[in-house]
Amino acid sequence: MSAEPGWAEDVLNDPINRAIWDLHHVQGLSVVATAENVGLSRSALHRRLNKIDQAVPGVSVEAVEARKLRHLARLDMLEAKLTTALQDATTQTRGEGSGVERVPADTLELQRLNNSLLRVLRERSKLLGLDAPKRIEIDGLQTKGIEWVFGEIEEGLDKAEAHANQGDDHD
Numbered sequence: 137m138s139a140e141p142g143w144a145e146d147v148l149n150d151p152i153n154r155a156i157w158d159l160h161h162v163q164g165l166s167v168v169a170t171a172e173n174v175g176l177s178r179s180a181l182h183r184r185l186n187k188i189d190q191a192v193p194g195v196s197v198e199a200v201e202a203r204k205l206r207h208l209a210r211l212d213m214l215e216a217k218l219t220t221a222l223q224d225a226t227t228q229t230r231g232e233g234s235g236v237e238r239v240p241a242d243t244l245e246l247q248r249l250n251n252s253l254l255r256v257l258r259e260r261s262k263l264l265g266l267d268a269p270k271r272i273e274i275d276g277l278q279t280k281g282i283e284w285v286f287g288e289i290e291e292g293l294d295k296a297e298a299h300a301n302q303g304d305d306h307d
Contacts, residue, residue: 147191152176156184157192164206204263211260218253225249 148154152174160170171181226241261267 147188153184153188156181157188160185161188161203164203164210166210207263208260211256211263214256215253215260218249218256222246222249222253 148157155174156170159165159173160167165173167178167181167185171178174181176184225245228241258267
């Protein structure tokens with residue numbers, strides 16, 4: 137799919153695509169909320185978003201920063217809600233007055249809340265560029281090991297010594 141002149145307008149002339157553009161890119165709704173609003177599955181929405189993103193020319197830096205700030209605000213809200221829910225789940229009590237007793241927390245619920253909170257934190261790290269690369273590959277000396285490096289040095293020294301000895305023989 138190429139970005140031919142007029143192609144973006146063709147893609148956005150579709151009323152569903154236009155609604156997706158407005159809800160997701162302009163208003164900043166999440167994929168889930170956008171999918172619910174337009175009546176599509178998340179996978180169908182992703183396919184349409186890919187077509188839209190390929191068709192529409194690059195977005196300004198300001199627009200990207202604004203979207204990033206909206207996404208960060210949404211992550212902050214989710215983190216606050218999950219933290220509160222996690223605290224509530226760990227401090228459940230039963231009874232009133234002097235007969236209050238602590239109730240053991242539901243382990244599965246705690247795990248679910250904790251995993252959700254970790255996903256929010258990971259998403260924030262990715263958004264801010266704080267996530268570590270999964271794998272780094274460096275071509276060159278570092279990938280061949282130290283023994284190879286020493287071998288190359290010794291070989292170079294031997295060649296230099298041989299060359300110097302040849303010069304001494306001609307004098």
